[in-house]
Amino acid sequence: MIDKKILLELVQTRMPYGKYKGSILCDIPEFYLAWYHQKGFPAGRLGMLLSTLYEIKLNGLEYLLREIRKM
Template sequence: MLGMNEIDREDFRNLLDEIGRTRMPFGKYGPKEHPPRGYPIYDLPVEYLTYFKERGFPKGRLGELMEWVWELKANGMDPIFDPIRQQNGGRSRFKPRRPTEWDFGE
């Protein structure tokens, strides 16, 4: 993975565009808890990303993108994702799924 000092402006724009389109495909931020596509990786909490940093990011492109997001957030650059958030209707909120049925024990 290229470091932040080794990437040119156009590549960085492309990287941010790809990050903006990528959603978590598994886990508590995946489609099961955040239907239909999962949580955007740019809004994942830094603590969650740090967990992966310490134990290893997923293999492949998803892991590379998550590592970039962690790097940017860990260096205080979270506002760089604000234009992506505005384009997508604001910051994603983590809300646990509500039950769709209730049993009142008639």
């Protein structure tokens, strides 16, 4: 079970740097997350969020984020 607070962060937090700086995390494309997965996610909370988002997108669970985003 995924913590609802983490899902909320994925639809509210913006990427602080890089190619997708300023984008809401859940809008970052899967190929970019796959690149991070291969390279290594950053340390700390951001890395955990990106890693979680990668798993969500990889497993076709994006509908979870769409539902939260509607709120």
